[in-house]
Amino acid sequence: MQNAMRIIPALAVAVTLAACADPGSAKQAANPALAAHDPSMLGRGSSIVAAAAPDYTTVESAGAAASGGALKLASDVAGDIPRFADTFIGGVAVFGYAWADLGTGRGVVAVIHPAIGRDSNQNPDAWHTHPVQLAAGAGASNFCIVSIGTSQAGIAITGDRIRVNIAEHQAGLSAGDLDVAAAFIVQGEAGCSATGLGVKVLSAVNL
Numbered sequence: 001m002q003n004a005m006r007i008i009p010a011l012a013v014a015v016t017l018a019a020c021a022d023p024g025s026a027k028q029a030a031n032p033a034l035a036a037h038d039p040s041m042l043g044r045g046s047s048i049v050a051a052a053a054p055d056y057t058t059v060e061s062a063g064a065a066a067s068g069g070a071l072k073l074a075s076d077v078a079g080d081i082p083r084f085a086d087t088f089i090g091g092v093a094v095f096g097y098a099w100a101d102l103g104t105g106r107g108v109v110a111v112i113h114p115a116i117g118r119d120s121n122q123n124p125d126a127w128h129t130h131p132v133q134l135a136a137g138a139g140a141s142n143f144c145i146v147s148i149g150t151s152q153a154g155i156a157i158t159g160d161r162i163r164v165n166i167a168e169h170q171a172g173l174s175a176g177d178l179d180v181a182a183a184f185i186v187q188g189e190a191g192c193s194a195t196g197l198g199v200k201v202l203s204a205v206n207l
Contacts, residue, residue, distance in 0.1 A: 054088050055079025056160065057095075057202040062181030064099055064207055071171045073099045073108060073164040075181050081157050084126060085114045094186035097162055098132075098199075099207070102179040105134040105146070108171045110155055110164050113186075129153040129164060131172050134199065138191025141198025145186065148195075178207050 058078040065072045075097050082089065089095045089112055096111030112127050131149040138144055153166035168174055182204035189198025 053202055054086075056081045057088075057183045059097070059181055059183050059203045059205050062099070062205050062207055064175040064178045064181075066168065066175040069168055071108070071164075071166050071168050071173065071175055073110075073166070073178075073181075075099075075162050075183075077160045077162075077183065080159050081162055083157055085112060090114060092185045093188070093197075096184060096186075098180075098182045098184055099164075099178050100134065100180055100182070101173060101177040103177070105143075106173055106177070107132050107134060108151075108153075108164065108166060108173065109184075110153075110162060111186075127155050127157065129155065129166060131170065135192075135194070137189075137198060139189050139198065140200065141187060141189040141192065142184075142201045143199040144189065144192030144194065145197040145199060146194045180204050181207055 055078040060076050060078055062075040063073070093116055094111050094113040096109045096113075098107050098109045100107030108129060109132055110127055110129050129151045131151055133146040133148075134143040135146050136144065149172075151166060151170040153164055153170070156163045156165075183202045184199050185202065187198050187200055188196060190196065192198045
């Protein structure tokens with residue numbers, strides 16, 4: 001599904017975009033350990049949402065498209081997304097939205113994390129992006145973070161909608177690679193040996 005917008009209503013942080021699905025396009029087989037957390041395994045329309053989490057942690061739809069060497073990502077959520085940290089965001093290490101490839105564990109995240117140190121040149125104290133590499137989870141985490149890269153990207157937040165525009169060479173992914181979009185937090189996880197950081201999925205939707 002290259003150069004095509006894909007949207008599946010359900011659980012995410014996305015922008016409602018015109019969709020064009022290609023059911024005949026082949027996808028890489030998902031890594032079994034990562035695929036265990038594929039939203040389709042939960043049944044269409046189902047979600048994993050933390051108790052007492054704000055509405056903006058529930059992803060309702062998401063899309064991914066490619067244009068001119070750029071990867072255009074979007075999510076619509078159930079409530080207005082704060083431009084700056086609120087009480088919930090200030091109380092977790094990292095909050096963000098992710099678009100990921102279950103086959104390889106690679107993904108792009110848009111995150112905000114005032115509680116921890118600066119790790120971005122673009123907008124370290126507010127929303128910014130990272131390419132990430134994930135592995136199977138451990139302990140109370142759905143995934144483990146293997147590595148976090150740096151990137152420059154455009155981020156637009158309007159009400160309950162977030163859009164990310166990032167060069168494909170920085171993302172390390174194409175639109176057709178992506179399987180899921182999610183809202184998540186990062187937490188310390190001793191069982192994640194590479195970084196000591198785990199990802200807890202708050203809600204997710206298939207792309």
